[in-house]
Amino acid sequence: MISQPAGHATDAAPAIDVHGLCKSFGTRKVVDGLTLTVPEGEICGFLGGNGSGKTTTIRMLCGLLTPDAGSGTCLGLDIIRQADQIRLQVGYMTQRFSFYGDLTVAENLDFVARLYQIPDRRAAVREIMGRMGLAERAGQRADQLSGGWKQRLALTACVLHKPRLLLLDEPTAGVDAKARREFWDLIADMAVEGMTVLVSTHYMDEAERCQRVVYLSGGRLIVDGAAAEVVRDAGVITYEATGIGIDALVHRARVTPGIESATVIGRALRVIGTDAAELARAVDSLRAPGVTWQPVPPRLDDVFIHLLGQDTRRR
Template identity: 65%
Template sequence: MSANVIDVVGLSKNFGDLKVVENLNLQVAEGEICGFLGANGSGKTTTIRMLCGLLKPDAGTGRCLGYDIVRQPHQIRRQVGYMTQRFSLYEDLTVFENLDFVARVYEIGDRREAVRAITERMGLQNRRDQLAGQLSGGWKQRLALAACVLHRPKLLLLDEPTAGVDAKARREFWDIIHDMAVDGLTTLVSTHYMDEAERCERIVYLAQGRIVVQGSAAAVVAQSGLVIFEGIGDDVDRAAVALRQKPGVETAAVFGRALRIASLDREALKLAIEANGAGLAWTEVEPRLDDVFIHLLSVQEARR
């Protein structure tokens, strides 16, 4: 991975008085799988649409696939696969008919062979003649992904592609993404699922249109400074209610017979446990990515 497929500086976009993306700098290397994280309204979708030429930025410069994002949006769109949050193919057409239509739009030479190859790669052969509207959520996502990569794009932009899809279908979807990365396909994907974020080589967290933190999942966790204590025992729900009211306790979340409390202040957590943690066996544990994600959301809400 040498060249940057995405390289933008100072990217900004306003809708009226609302600043959606503000002075955003983003680089994504060739062949990289980069995760885009952030709360709803943090600017992820707007950024993706600017990168693929669907929205013109109000400020900023940069290139996507070597093309200027302001002056050459058409050239970018020809070489990008963009998958939106909602299923956007024709539900009254079959799997084959949808893919054949997409192949016509992109003027693919031997389109029937292209459709045959992509249905085989995505495991859609047995559903070739099934109406798209009759597919389950997981198979719809596979079809949508097949349509996105049918023209062999160099960059894949995925906007919460697995929302509402079961865990098995999500894992299979991500296996396909990693298989395509072997062939050099670059992917920028927004997600709210932490297990998906952990499958990315790098994650970029947005808040109010700005990048707050970026790096590998392990690096983001290490940089957070978050302290986690975990208590095991009975009646964790009652303990959680009490501990949430204590000064310095940022979150208190129950997982079965385990209670995890988080803060940037280790001493505050210890005092809270002494006051309301009796009956539980407490140990300090390593933060997880979901702990850091919730922490960043809390910081963002506090600043509003």
């Protein structure tokens, strides 16, 4: 496990510092002894399959759930005894859009400003709408916004009270590529100004924009490091095939011993494995006239698929 990504400031005070967190619902243990440290000002990608414990962990960090066991701090405040104070300094964006559809953008933000008792709230709302590109949509009803603009409104509401920590739970699910890029540009700008961001995502291009990624499986943190380090240390080997008949070849590849995963990306068949000799034999068995195989560097999405496959085998 990589605990200190390259180029990372070792003297940064942790925004999140928790140890041995556990949470069960009935007989199902969702988070199992999780330990996580995130320094201030870092964008940390929170990865894992469905049911891996990401959302439950985020809710414990912001004081919405109380751990069954474990301890730690968030923004220097005890996550159990000072949860109410943590909530005032954290912005939490859930997976589901949760604002009033029959209120305008400005009215929704004014409502949030009232909740946080922000001084001169109308000026604060005008300022944040200008910064987040919402000024021209101030009078538009929230239920008339596209998915990308709804997510921008949700992010704006999360940062209206100027939190020190932003917790984002799959914030761009279902949003088009342009809106996702603009959303991440806003996050990067805020991180430059010192805000810490913990963001769960299934998009590997988003994970690669994080300074660090962690991966949960069964409620346990099993991978932690910069994206390039995670790829380097995962032990994943990748080959690509190009040529005639790739679409038909993928079906054979998926049942060939030594190949963990096979998929067609564009005009190439991409296969991954972890045993170099076994994977090479598998590739040899798939050679055919008009098909060219070559080893290629693995990517973060290859590692993610490999880890998801390990999750499935553990169950």
